[in-house]
Amino acid sequence: MDRLHHKNIKGVSANVLKWIAIISMTIDHLGAGLLELGYMEDGKNLQFFGKIFSLEEIFQLYDYMRKIGRIAFPIFVFLLVEGFFHTKDRKKTLLRLFLFAILSEIPFNLAFNGVAWAPYYQNIFFTLSIGYLAMIFSEKISGNKGILKIIITIVIFGLFGQLADFLSTDYGSNGIYAIGFFYLLHGEELWRRVLSTILAFYFEVGAVYFAVIPIALYNGQKGKQQKYFFYLYYPIHLLCIYLTRIVIFS
Numbered sequence: 001m002d003r004l005h006h007k008n009i010k011g012v013s014a015n016v017l018k019w020i021a022i023i024s025m026t027i028d029h030l031g032a033g034l035l036e037l038g039y040m041e042d043g044k045n046l047q048f049f050g051k052i053f054s055l056e057e058i059f060q061l062y063d064y065m066r067k068i069g070r071i072a073f074p075i076f077v078f079l080l081v082e083g084f085f086h087t088k089d090r091k092k093t094l095l096r097l098f099l100f101a102i103l104s105e106i107p108f109n110l111a112f113n114g115v116a117w118a119p120y121y122q123n124i125f126f127t128l129s130i131g132y133l134a135m136i137f138s139e140k141i142s143g144n145k146g147i148l149k150i151i152i153t154i155v156i157f158g159l160f161g162q163l164a165d166f167l168s169t170d171y172g173s174n175g176i177y178a179i180g181f182f183y184l185l186h187g188e189e190l191w192r193r194v195l196s197t198i199l200a201f202y203f204e205v206g207a208v209y210f211a212v213i214p215i216a217l218y219n220g221q222k223g224k225q226q227k228y229f230f231y232l233y234y235p236i237h238l239l240c241i242y243l244t245r246i247v248i249f250s
Helices: 014-042 054-067 072-084 089-112 125-143 147-167 173-186 190-200 205-216 229-249
Strands: 046-048 051-053
Touching: 014 054, 014 072, 014 089, 014 125, 014 205, 046 054, 046 125, 051 054, 051 190, 072 089, 072 125, 072 173, 072 190, 072 205, 089 229, 125 147, 125 173, 147 173, 173 190, 190 205
Parallel strands: none
Antiparallel strands: 046 051
16 A cells, blocks of 8 residues: 555645645755855844844844754755655656756755855755655666665765765765665654655754654655645745845945
């Protein structure tokens, strides 16, 4: 049984997980793209609903926002792997990931570097694309061969992890290894989801404590589908953050 079939099953759907991840990601990016690169670099006080925040208070707010943001990537990785095992057209999904990686690069650079061209750091869609490609290679090459499958999969993800580091993608090889852990431990059992999250994000403990809860509550249902909205939201919200910073600090 690939998915749980009961329509009224308790827990959260993939759609709800996406929203949790998107809200978390947005808070994180507002902290990085607006507070850090705006108020903290400029030394300007932040006024919000009549309250004026000092630079020290802005730094504390920034720290909280980045911690909340750690929830996003583990959820996105979990959903990427979950989708891999249930999609009928993996080539189409891979093409979509690479397409949005390209479309998102300029907004990503503008939001976090202030310039359109920044080849030293690539957006998260490149990481997800490389990880997805690693899963395709692993499935085709390793087959179903027990311990040999595990060894081959580890080698493949190791190689693709080095590719991510070479291209300087967001999260780099750690992001690819995280996808690998979820891929190897994929299954319906709760312990698999919890263990995958803990092992995959050993390098970022805070993310585990927050993200493991919604991932553990996943009920195997897709929920309401808004596929292209979630893809489009990434470059659009980054561009909005950049434009907002320009308006405030111009």
